[in-house]
Amino acid sequence: MLKIVILISGQGSNMEAIIKNCQAGKVDGKVELVISNKEDAPGLKAAQDLGIKTAFKKTEDEIIAEADKVRPDLICLAGYMKIVSPKFIRAYRNKIINIHPALLPAFPGLQVQKKALEHGVKFSGCTVHFVDEGCDTGPIIRQAVVPVLEGDTEESLSERILKEEHRIYSEAIQLIAQNKLSIEGCIVHVKE
Ligand code: GRF
16 A cells, blocks of 8 residues: 655645545555645645645655655655755655646646647646656656647636546556556656
């Protein structure tokens, strides 16, 4: 059973989907702890309501110390709006994953749905990837494609993408729980 820590900064809808999928037995994992770097993150209450221990920690050093206590197998960034330092990445090499609301390597960084609309792309989507020292550059585990529709706004596109995020984040975690992934350079191989 994979021991999971989730890091959030905001609403935590991806976090909620992961917790629920673990509790429903769809993911062979247990969310041991949710840590937010924002005291008012609505996700903290949502996690508590699902019976999960939470913590608010301001600095990354405090976050690492708190996570260390649980000895997690996996740290999931779920709307955690901070760049993870090389120190954190070294401590949990290939054990930190992230969800990004675009088809990486297109549109890394912030405000990506807005950028996708401005570029007039016909398809966008989301990506689950291992976290490395770059910004949204780590090896890609799973992606989902979402069409951009005529008249889409940032909100409507975000909403359509978010639905897929909730699905593929748990799928990616389950692949890790089943020990099905191996990383070779920037390629993630999936064993059958
Ligand atoms: C998601 O779109 C995620 O991809 C991005 O931030 C958003 C967080 O949403 N990194 P939530 O907090 O999981 O609802």
